[in-house]
Amino acid sequence: MPLQSLDIVRRSATTLPSPEVRGAHTGQVAKLIDTTKCIGCKACQVACMEWNDLRDAIGSCTGHYDNPPDLSENSWTLMRFTEYENPKGDLEWLIRKDGCMHCADPGCLNACPSPGAIVQYANGIVDFQEENCIGCGYCITGCPFDVPRISKQDKKAYKCTLCSDRVAVGLEPACVKSCPTGAIVFGTKEDMTQHAEERIVDLKSRGFEQAGLYDPAGVGGTHVMYVLHHADQPMLYSGLPDKPRISPTVSLWKGITKPLALFAIVATAAVGFLHYIGVGPNETDERDEDAARRELEKTP
């Protein structure tokens, strides 16, 4: 399973098929984030920066707990804090670790026009190859979760890699390892789904009737999943989309418009060629020239 980080199943803007013989027979990887166990300590944020050799600029307080205030090319994960007053009038502190969801059907990969700038590995990880990135920002438009960020330094897009370099050698991602409360766990997607189910049973027994797993089908399921106390209202968690899906513009552009445009180009060339063969160039003969000359002489 780990070395599948090296087996690529999909690449952006590439029509040549990837090698497909080796399959994910031992399961795909997944990260499960249990928002009900998270204390918002931000150890995951620090571990992420440490492992990936990133240092974000020291910012200023913007009046809330989110620090830094938003994801950036140097902050690939971020705790987002929400104070929610439930119908009973009690305050609930909903903390969600934001970052790339590693969708099974990634909007970024679909939208990307640069060959091989976004790839999907057999183990489910969606990774950016910055060498091939042209910095157009289509991945940001294509992402239903608004995750990638373009660096001001090199104008390339960056996001969480699910520590593909660690997973490739059989280790868990850095954020998972650091988490002191065990709110972030890592394993096969199957094991993580099962772990989530156990957590949900426990939560329901504690009065969270709507507890559930967030593994949205609109993007084919994700390799980063959440256990939510209020799975019926994901929007409560700092705007986690209720039903994420790839933008219709991306589907329209990549799905219908591109082949249609290609057909139009080929058809124009073919019609031009056939016209040339069948009708030929528009030439004038001696009679036409004479007629034109007479017309000219007539005019004063």
Add this chain to the structure above:
Amino acid sequence: MSELTRRQFLKVTGLSLVGSSLALMGFSPGEALAEVREYKLTRATETRNTCPYCSVACGILMYGLGDGAKNALPSIFHIEGDPDHPVNRGTLCPKGAGLIDFVHSASRLKYPEYRAPGSDAWQRITWDDALDRISKLLKQDRDANFIAKTPDGLTVNRWLSTGMLAASASSNEAGYITQKVARSLGLLGFDNQARV
């Protein structure tokens, strides 16, 4: 096939030259290569230690440059939790997870310094000088202020005029020994930097 005129030969070679020149100048189609980032700890030296911040005393693994060879100067470049340590089993808090920047901090204290009474400047001194000075002052103060018995004859063997603040980057065993040393001197004012 065998008939290649001079004109055709020049055309073929000329076109090959143009094609290869364009490829060299960067007009070739890009190869869609992809690779994960190289795992950065493969042959680094792994050293076990205890996190210096609080008394939870989490186990850490420090990864250093080089393999310990005489000519390689080690430098720590990555720190993560020790999965074999019973206290934290690999996890760390945000402070522990960011230890690497503490190690390389420009303001990190690396050697003993002394500030003379009335002076506003710190001067670097050797460990020997520092320990000598500390022990001399301790002995002087203890000799002057040690209380063996209270006025009504009760044996107390206490030394109230000096306190000791211990560091937290120590194991249970180091903590035990520190406690024994402090208490055997009669110290009562004894605390730890991270008594959480």
